[in-house]
Amino acid sequence: MSDRPREAQGPLPPEGADFCWGRHPVLTLLEETPQRCLKLYVAKGAAGEAVSRALDLCREASVSFQVVDVSVLKRLSPGVNHQGLLAQVSSVALIPCESYLDRLPSKGPVLILAVDHVQDPQNLGSMIRSAEVAGAEAVLLPMRRSALPTGTVMKVSAGAALRLPLLSVTNLSRTLKLLTQDHGFWSVGLDHRADRTLWQEPLPERCVLVVGSEGTGLSPLVAKGCDDRRRIPMHGGTGSLNVAVAASIGLFEWLRGVDKSSEGL
Template sequence: MAGGKGGGQGGRGNKAGSPRKGAQVGSGGKRRRSLEGKGPTPRAEMRKGHPAQRKADAATKRAQAPRARAAGQRPAAKVPYKANRQISELIAGRNSVVEALRADVPGTALFVAQNIDADDRVREAVTLANHRGIPLMEVTRQEVDRLTDGAIHQGIALQIPTYEYAHPDDLLTRALDAAETPLIVALDGVTDPRNLGAIIRSAAAFGAHGVLVPERRSAGMTAGAWKTSAGAAARLPVAQAGNLVRTLDSYRKQGLLVAGLSARGTADLADLEAGAEPLVLVVGSEGKGLGRLVEQTCDVTVRIPIAATTESLNAGVATSIALYEVAQRRAKAHRL
């Protein structure tokens, strides 16, 4: 009987050595308070080490990166260098590079493949580059392949800088500073860089003060234009117009006659009496000619008489003929 009572009391934890534990007398409820709940479970993104928390931290860093860059701070993560990033345009090929350097085409680097057969053209290119202070970069042939995007380069390529266009008003200022009668060539829709280069060369040869091109739908000063200009682009400024019609209208308000070269011209080029006056000669593309709004902006349109079997002339050729006619008229007026 006593053993049964002892077992019962041990079950309530009233005796030392009992395997079961319970609240002790005099504890003041300390154990009870420690078992109370600690509030709702935090969300996953708030729990340290949880995948959702790491994902939220990464999103926060990405959002803060642009603000850090704007404030001039260095981003925490480094951006890896991309070996295939694009650089400025290149002129490739031994003949092309030598001709470009002879013509004073600007260059920022001359790339020469390692272990190539250095003939007279390569040696001349290296010599010209050294005289002009253009850095010589010796690279692998595979690197030249990559830089020229698979073009035929013969182990050599010349990097040219981005062209800095003049403002349209600069062309007029150039003529006034030289105390000369302004002559500007404006192009509408001429998209072939070789035509642009040829026109720049003719404009320089016949005393023009600059060439004007639109920002859109027009050839720009690429390597092809530089090469075709045969160095004239280094002497004659090329300006860009955000809106060709407005720029031509601005020239008119400053006293220049705007003459459009068009197959639909109302008079022959030889009859252009105002050729010796301040003049803007506007040339259109070989296929479409002058745009409608541009032609409407012109004070006069003139044509070059050609055989009926020929539809039109190349823009570069037509510009050369027109500039020659203007130069002849100006020379005659000067003699008088």
């Protein structure tokens, strides 16, 4: 396992996550449908041709992996012969972002939701559901340190995760730059530290709405890469909103602006 990519870190999969285990099944998954592999877990000390091949396939498909103690694999997949390899799989195929961008409408209002390291599958499912109802074209999902489309996400999204394109992203800051420079989008981050409010002026018609993680909000690099940052005005003593609620407010504020524009108001 020498000369391998840097090991991905982050939380272990949530309860109810789906897995593929064993060297041959995992290799088949990575060779034939790598877009369904959310993350590969490799037991410390695992070696051999199959393990090396699995890591090579991860490099090729930009699938993150994490080396963990063998006890972690046993806990995640009790009673199975994992052979040192365990892949977390999605019930829906994620689409590599760059391969999808040319399919986006080149004119007119277009909304994309970008999720910056949201951890809770319930929140992710709720945001995907709201994004579909608000008319978003797609959702951008970083592949590291983020909740990914597990069965819980599918259920909470009420099936929206099966209908709305979910685009996998390895570097969200770079993807935002690509969307703004080459595809005419304007990225707007929801950030409670921003000077301007969400209602101060209409959101752009070609908009990437960026929401941050629970607790910490937008990461510094992503916040810096946004063309604009807006805050949602709040009263009372709570001081913050659930990230899925904040995302919904931003999504429907964009839709309200588009509807007003189309009515000529």
